[in-house]
Amino acid sequence: MAIPLIIDTDPGVDDAFAIALAARSPEVKLVGLTTVFGNVGLELTTRNALRLLAYLGRAEVPVVEGFEGPAGAADVHGEDGLGGQAHTLPDNEKGVYGDDPVRFFADNLGPRTVVAAIGPLTNIAAVLDAGIEIPRLIVMGGGLGLGNTTERAEFNFWADPEAAQTVIRRGKPLIVPLNLTHRCIADAEFLSRIDPVLSNLTGTYRAYLADRSENQGIYVHDAVAVAEAIVPGTLKTRTHLLDVDDDGALVEGNHQVEVAEDTDWPALRAFMEQRLSG
Numbered sequence: 218m219a220i221p222l223i224i225d226t227d228p229g230v231d232d233a234f235a236i237a238l239a240a241r242s243p244e245v246k247l248v249g250l251t252t253v254f255g256n257v258g259l260e261l262t263t264r265n266a267l268r269l270l271a272y273l274g275r276a277e278v279p280v281v282e283g284f285e286g287p288a289g290a291a292d293v294h295g296e297d298g299l300g301g302q303a304h305t306l307p308d309n310e311k312g313v314y315g316d317d318p319v320r321f322f323a324d325n326l327g328p329r330t331v332v333a334a335i336g337p338l339t340n341i342a343a344v345l346d347a348g349i350e351i352p353r354l355i356v357m358g359g360g361l362g363l364g365n366t367t368e369r370a371e372f373n374f375w376a377d378p379e380a381a382q383t384v385i386r387r388g389k390p391l392i393v394p395l396n397l398t399h400r401c402i403a404d405a406e407f408l409s410r411i412d413p414v415l416s417n418l419t420g421t422y423r424a425y426l427a428d429r430s431e432n433q434g435i436y437v438h439d440a441v442a443v444a445e446a447i448v449p450g451t452l453k454t455r456t457h458l459l460d461v462d463d464d465g466a467l468v469e470g471n472h473q474v475e476v477a478e479d480t481d482w483p484a485l486r487a488f489m490e491q492r493l494s495g
């Protein structure tokens with residue numbers, strides 16, 4: 218029986234790859250997307266989520282608009298959040314389903330539901346603060362001894378450190394950190410083989426990385442986290458005692474957290490390539 222999956226997201230180019238991967242995987246039943254500010258502002262992340270689902274033929278999946286906050290990664294994902302190519306995706310006649318993520322989780326979480334949180338954790342912290350337990354929570358975020366927004370903080374945790382603290386301390390998450398996702402690069406060959414509409418979203422992101430590294434592709438941070446929801450066991454994990462500091466850095470602490478440390482990237486890459494080829 219398909220695994221019920223809710224994705225909390227700030228699309229975002231790697232979010233788009235993650236949403237497409239889930240939409241094209243029969244192992245999961247997409248229960249809904251809850252949107253949050255992050256790569257760009259909430260209005261754009263919500264519009265992008267709607268358009269991606271329409272493009273993927275999944276306009277029936279509800280999109281619930283969550284919390285706003287300070288956008289922070291247009292230099293990576295483009296002003297529209299999708300590499301300046303959001304207009305290449307169709308409108309979604311269904312529109313937003315609601316604007317209360319806590320209510321949506323309360324009404325739709327079941328004992329087998331997996332939640333993949335791939336943006337700032339503001340919505341997820343609100344759900345936990347409402348006393349709602351999330352059966353299985355997979356979070357793309359953090360970095361052990363490294364960051365991508367500051368030297369020590371990864372973007373999703375940096376964007377709302379207090380929410381990240383709540384999730385680490387009370388959410389019992391599986392964390393998928395930069396230490397692993399920086400090894401998961403969708404290079405030019407990969408991008409040439411998948412759905413061209415998805416590849417077409419990556420121009421700004423590729424240019425951003427090419428200016429700063431030898432990298433000729435994009436990091437598929439969020440798709441790595443969602444792959445674990447689709448095929449449990451994709452990521453090899455170990456338990457750490459961690460916390461998040463007030464600047465959003467993942468640090469040693471007193472809270473037991475499962476951390477994804479390794480994966481068979483060639484196999485995962487082939488899996489993603491096959492599913493994202495449309």
Ligand code: RIB
Nearest residue numbers: 229232335336372373438
């Ligand atoms: O640091 C990477 C994370 O921040 C990804 O989720 C990316 O989409 C951005 O939200």
Ligand code: CA
Nearest residue numbers: 229232335336
């Ligand atoms: Ca994201």
